[in-house]
Amino acid sequence: xxxHRQKNAQRQKGSGASIVTRARENSGASIVxxxxxxxxxxxxRGIPYDQIDVSDIDFFIYLAPKPEEIELSSHLNRLSWSKxxxxxxxxxxxxxxxxxxxxxxDYDYLEGNLIxxxxxxxRCFNFQKKDSASLLEKQxxxxxxxxxxLIVEGEDKxxxxxxxxxxxxxxxxxxGHEPAVKLLQCLAVVSFFGAxxxxxxETAMQVVWNFISAPESAKELLPEVLVAGIYAWMFLLxxxxxxxxxxxYWNGAISYFCNLLEHADKxxxxxxxxxxxxxxxxxxxDKFWRSEEKVPSTIKYSNLQQLLTGNxxxxxxxxxxxxxxxxxxxKKVRQIMIYFQNxxxxxxxxxxxxxxxKLSSWYxxxxxxxxxxxxxxxxxxxxxxxxxxxxxxxxxxxEVAEVGEELYASTTDKSRTRFFLPKERDPYLLTKEATKKxxxxxxxxxxKARTQLMNKQRRLSQELNSWI
Numbered sequence: 001x002x003x004h005r006q007k008n009a010q011r012q013k014g015s016g017a018s019i020v021t022r023a024r025e026n027s028g029a030s031i032v033x034x035x036x037x038x039x040x041x042x043x044x045r046g047i048p049y050d051q052i053d054v055s056d057i058d059f060f061i062y063l064a065p066k067p068e069e070i071e072l073s074s075h076l077n078r079l080s081w082s083k084x085x086x087x088x089x090x091x092x093x094x095x096x097x098x099x100x101x102x103x104x105x106d107y108d109y110l111e112g113n114l115i116x117x118x119x120x121x122x123r124c125f126n127f128q129k130k131d132s133a134s135l136l137e138k139q140x141x142x143x144x145x146x147x148x149x150l151i152v153e154g155e156d157k158x159x160x161x162x163x164x165x166x167x168x169x170x171x172x173x174x175x176g177h178e179p180a181v182k183l184l185q186c187l188a189v190v191s192f193f194g195a196x197x198x199x200x201x202e203t204a205m206q207v208v209w210n211f212i213s214a215p216e217s218a219k220e221l222l223p224e225v226l227v228a229g230i231y232a233w234m235f236l237l238x239x240x241x242x243x244x245x246x247x248x249y250w251n252g253a254i255s256y257f258c259n260l261l262e263h264a265d266k267x268x269x270x271x272x273x274x275x276x277x278x279x280x281x282x283x284x285x286d287k288f289w290r291s292e293e294k295v296p297s298t299i300k301y302s303n304l305q306q307l308l309t310g311n312x313x314x315x316x317x318x319x320x321x322x323x324x325x326x327x328x329x330x331k332k333v334r335q336i337m338i339y340f341q342n343x344x345x346x347x348x349x350x351x352x353x354x355x356x357x358k359l360s361s362w363y364x365x366x367x368x369x370x371x372x373x374x375x376x377x378x379x380x381x382x383x384x385x386x387x388x389x390x391x392x393x394x395x396x397x398x399e400v401a402e403v404g405e406e407l408y409a410s411t412t413d414k415s416r417t418r419f420f421l422p423k424e425r426d427p428y429l430l431t432k433e434a435t436k437k438x439x440x441x442x443x444x445x446x447x448k449a450r451t452q453l454m455n456k457q458r459r460l461s462q463e464l465n466s467w468i
Contacts, residue, residue, distance in 0.1 A: 079123040084134050087127075091140035098147040099378030121148065121161065128168055128178075135179060142182040146189040146374060151386060155196065155431065162194035166204060173211045180221075181228040184208060185374055188232035193388060197433045198244040201236055206249060208233045213256055223265035230260075230271040234278055235370040238363035242284035252290040254279060254308060261319045266329045269319060273336045276312055278362045280305075280340070313340050352383045353397035367392060394441070 075097070078090035127133045127141035149161050169187045172178040191204035212221070212229035221229070257279075260272035279288050285305055299307075316337050323330035335346050339362075347360045350368070359365045371389070372379045383389055384397050 076120055076123070079120075084137065088134065088136050088140060091124075091127075091137065091144055095140060095143055095147065098144070098151065099375055100381065117152070117157065121145070121164075124148075125164055125168065128172065139179045139182045142179065142186040146186040149190040149193045150375070150382070150388065153388075158194035159196060161190055162196075162200065165190050166207070170207050173207065180211075180225045184211075184225075184228045184232040188235045188370070189374060191236055192239050195239075196431050198240060201239055202246060202249060205233055205236045205240075208236070209249070223263075223268050226263075226265075227267050227271045230268075230275055231366070231370055234271075234275055234366050237278060237282070238367050240282075242282035242287075245282070245284055245287045247287050250288050253288040254285070254312070255290055258312065258315050261315050266323060266326050269323070270329050270332050273316065273333055274362070274366065277336050277339055277345075278366060280309070280312075280343070281345070281362045309340055313337065316340065352380070352395070355395075355397055355399060357393060357395050359393075364393065 075090045075093050078086050081087055081090075124141040124145050127137045133141075145161065145165065149158065152158065152161075165187065169183050172183055173180065187204055187207065191201055195201040195204065208229055212226060212233070254276065257272040257275045261269050263269055263272070279285070285308055286301060289304070289308060316333060320330070320333050320337065323333050339345060345361050345365070347358065348365060348368075349356050349358050351357070359368055371392075375382055390396060
């Protein structure tokens with residue numbers, strides 16, 4: 001039996017070989033196995049040999065994409081799908097990531113992957129350009145663009161966002177068929193963080209101003225759109241120094257907001273009162289009043305301030321009784337009436353990571369209110385982790401506060417003070433405008449600390465003299 005099996009095996013083997021031989025002869029070509037594509041050596045891939053341990057599994061885990069990167073890439077890929085509901089779901093998921101716990105991971109990923117960032121940005125812009133995109137897609141994409149401007153660093157990236165967004169939003173606002181509230185909010189955030197100089201900021205302010213101050217706007221615009229426009233304009237104004245404002249752009253702004261105090265919607269009235277308070281806080285009233293009014297053009301600034309303050313107060317007192325039905329609106333108008341009487345902002349104090357942040361001016365309160373409304377649920381997390389917001393509010397949520405009272409007072413004439421000085425940014429990465437702002441900002445910290453030190457020395461000297 002075994003002999004027969006061996007013969008059959010040899011016969012099958014020989015027949016198989018003959019079939020292959022005949023196939024080669026008939027085709028006239030030799031059968032060559034396909035060569036496997038050769039990967040470049042590790043050194044060409046930027047990985048030195050001496051840093052590789054094939055027995056170290058952690059090294060290969062490091063090379064593999066992280067789970068959050070895979071999830072982010074999945075959402076980005078869905079932006080190209082043909083079904084509108086899939087794109088809407090992808091945008092909603094991306095917004096949730098950018099305002100919640102994953103935004104720092106996404107920030108690192110987008111910062112290190114320029115191609116991914118560019119693709120992400122262009123997809124969001126395409127939703128605004130496509131007529132076939134749904135209203136929800138456009139709203140979500142605008143919110144996404146604003147969040148990108150809020151977390152991404154780098155002047156080149158921010159300039160790209162600002163440069164593409166400004167003409168797009170200007171055209172969309174003129175058409176009147178787009179989600180105006182999101183357009184205004186997105187423009188304000190991108191211009192606030194992306195404009196490289198005061199001219200670019202004022203250009204964005206003009207787009208908003210032309211939209212809300214047109215003669216037909218007050219009647220045609222919905223109250224929520226008008227309120228969004230006023231706060232967007234105010235938010236941009238908070239980033240401007242009064243002396244940089246143009247004399248030609250904002251003539252008649254005080255009269256415009258005074259007229260809005262008579263608007264039927266109370267939210268519009270409240271927004272107008274805050275705008276008036278912010279304008280007076282800039283210290284540049286001569287750039288916001290209309291010279292054609294019955295006021296001498298050669299009037300001194302102090303007299304102009306006194307005259308305009310009286311006019312605004314009279315207007316506010318006539319409007320205040322109409323706010324009785326809305327407690328919050330009445331409270332806000334009352335606060336601003338008091339401000340115009342003594343020019344002292346009521347201020348506010350909020351806790352961030354257990355540390356009090358004092359908002360002592362109207363521009364700080366408006367910035368806080370606007371950003372909190374835009375970021376919504378993720379605002380507290382961004383205040384803890386987003387360094388851009390730290391710079392806006394001049395605040396460090398991880399500053400170590402002094403605990404308890406000082407139990408020992410020195411009897412010598414030496415005294416000291418403790419203050420927070422932000423880390424100086426690289427001047428080579430800043431524009432001339434940003435460098436100047438950085439210098440002014442740091443000097444203000446030093447001046448404040450110097451004043452505190454002098455006050456301590458003065459009190460110490462008085463105490464010592466009282467014992468002599």
